Amino acid sequence: MATLRLSTPLRPYVEGKAELTLDGDTVADTMRSLTEQYPTLRAHLFNSQGELRPFVHLFINNEDIRHLQGLDTPVHPEDRLMLVPSIAGG
């Protein structure tokens, strides 16, 4: 199990919690655990094809998973994950 920190706008969907402890051997598994426990989050994090929405950024121990193995990045019990959105529009 690892710790996942969520940004403010997502916390109302997880009972107001800023951090969660989740099962998963990879980032993908951890995200699956997150949306299985809190299914109303899923539509905001994933598109209809099951892909992460482009504004969703995941960091593991302060490193962007895009610079590692992406969603296949292994997760260890002592790891700290963060889900931080980029903000865009216009």
Next chain:
Amino acid sequence: MPSRVLEIPAHTLEQIHRLGESAYPDEGAGFLLGNGEHPRRVAGILPLTNTREAEARRRRYMISPEDTLFAEMEADRRGLLVVGVFHSHPDHPEIPSEYDREWALPWFSYLITSVQGGRAAASRAWRLNDDRSGFDEEQII
């Protein structure tokens, strides 16, 4: 009549308007800081850099995840929350675009200012609905 309200002091709204004017003809953006709900009150703002490339800044804005994290830490330091985003629409109405909808986060208040010919014309506030199909307007008071 919108069912939700967004309380924002007149001087803060004025500050947002001036920021939109100074960014013109580009889009300016930043975060709204305040309390959570019932009603949602804006206590301050955090202007940030539009990180889009030069030509795109006329019609698009982007705030990096690093700046989002910085804003959350700063809000926490002030005893507040990041409760939303403000941005300007140069020579366009203060209504969310389809692009705004695609990139919107739930729960946030999105305050959009129409800046016409370099002058702030009007602001309206919006919140993404839960199925992401559109926005519900919030009454600015």
